[in-house]
Amino acid sequence: MSVYADFHIHSPYSMATSPSMTPESLLAGAAMKGISVLGSGDALHPAWRKAWEEHENDTGIAVLPTAEVEGKGRVHHLILMKDFSAFEELAGIFAPHSKDIATGGRPHVHLTGEAIAAAVHDLGGLVGPAHAFTPWTSLYAAHDSVASCYGGETIDFLELGLSADTSYGAGIRELDGVPFLSNSDAHSTHPAKLGREFNGLDLNRVTPEAAFDAVRRGKITLNAGFFPEEGKYNRTACTRCYTPYSLEEAVRLGWTCPEDGGQIKKGVFDRARELGGGAPSERPPYYHVIPLGEIIRVVLGVSSATTKKVEARYYRLVETFGTEIAVLAEVPVAEIREADPAVGAAVEAFREGRVHLVPGGGGKYGTFTLP
Structure with missing residues (x-):
């Protein structure tokens, strides 16, 4: 199973x-x-x-x-x-x-x-x-x-x-x-x-x-x-003000941010490129997900996934469809739309990759928007 x-x-x-x-x-x-x-x-x-x-x-x-x-x-x-x-x-x-x-x-x-x-x-x-x-x-x-x-x-x-x-x-x-x-x-x-x-x-x-x-x-x-890009260390950035830098800029600046003197930390994206270069090995599929609470937060236009409005909508959807992963990956979008049109549309957009990502770095999580 x-x-x-x-x-x-x-x-x-x-x-x-x-x-x-x-x-x-x-x-x-x-x-x-x-x-x-x-x-x-x-x-x-x-x-x-x-x-x-x-x-x-x-x-x-x-x-x-x-x-x-x-x-x-x-x-x-x-x-x-x-x-x-x-x-x-x-x-x-x-x-x-x-x-x-x-x-x-x-x-x-x-x-x-x-x-x-x-x-x-x-x-x-x-x-x-x-x-x-x-x-x-x-x-x-x-x-x-x-x-x-x-x-x-x-x-x-x-x-x-x-x-x-x-x-x-x-x-x-x-x-x-x-x-x-x-x-x-x-x-x-x-x-x-x-x-x-x-x-x-x-x-x-x-x-x-x-x-x-x-x-x-x-x-x-x-x-x-x-x-x-949602991770808080994806891109090379200052650990104080989170200003992003290219790897070349960070090296030229001696890993010190000119904006506030903070330490620039190398991001995962740049570190993986340094280590890689070989032919990609065959791997199981990777399914990109956004937590359902975060999707609902964006739909509602609120700042936190822990608000009562977000949680009420979350629990209603999970009760309807069984689990959060089912909502994110398994339940047909048409059924989600029927239960919650706005969240259903957002889930459809995320499944289709219509997500705009602003990469995180320096210890600050990345952000996303959905159409």
Whole structure:
């Protein structure tokens, strides 16, 4: 059966995360979104592991134990395991190298990518770089190659991040054969965050073990997520005033913005071009999506997807058609138009690619308009 999975989220024990992140609220949010396999997030944290292990999950949604760590060079690594006991063992291995392994949802582990990957592989887990292209805390921010970070260890997947899609990595020859993942990295259960990027899997049964095995074997049938321009690090830009610059301009200016003296940060678009150049490898399709709440926000002409007007319209559509992903990708436009003419027209425009994008950069999300 074809299902959708979001492997990378966080718990209330991570920084800048909503306190509403509980197993109950996350599973409810995943069901509303249409996510059948959800990463637990932060499984190295003892209280969060306990919360999941003690929760009676009768939703039919499979919860796969996952975690993110920050290693040497400020590189973030995403880890997948078959069960929570493996994360308990991994936490013990990391403990001598981390001051916050028992307190931080995303702990700092003072080990190289190679050492982290070796520990994960020894326990039968999967590991790969999180949001690999972003200019902060990523593989390609700190290294020019996978081997420079992971040494003799292999990576089992690469997470693209919100500012990239498949095309950004498909021409990088060292990534040939490495599965790509697209995940939300959600810090909130709000539908504009949870499941905003996801993966398609073809599973015989919806279980953590089956989802783990699908990633291990590279059986990803679909990646879905933002138009890359929507991401907040897509283009090279100042981190203070967000003025965009070409790569050549940034180099000439010494990476200092002449407008306010802020630091210019290289965008994912330029970084991927530097690393690429090979013939694009064959990949599963990438489906560009805009969160339904954001589409409704633009239709209503309001500034936030969390307003009562937006949420009321969102919940009405999801109740009518089952899940948000169904509205975005599966339900015939004619049926959506019948239920909500304005949103139906906007969904049709977005599906047809009639979207005007203003790229984000420097830490500011991109914006879009629909006809």
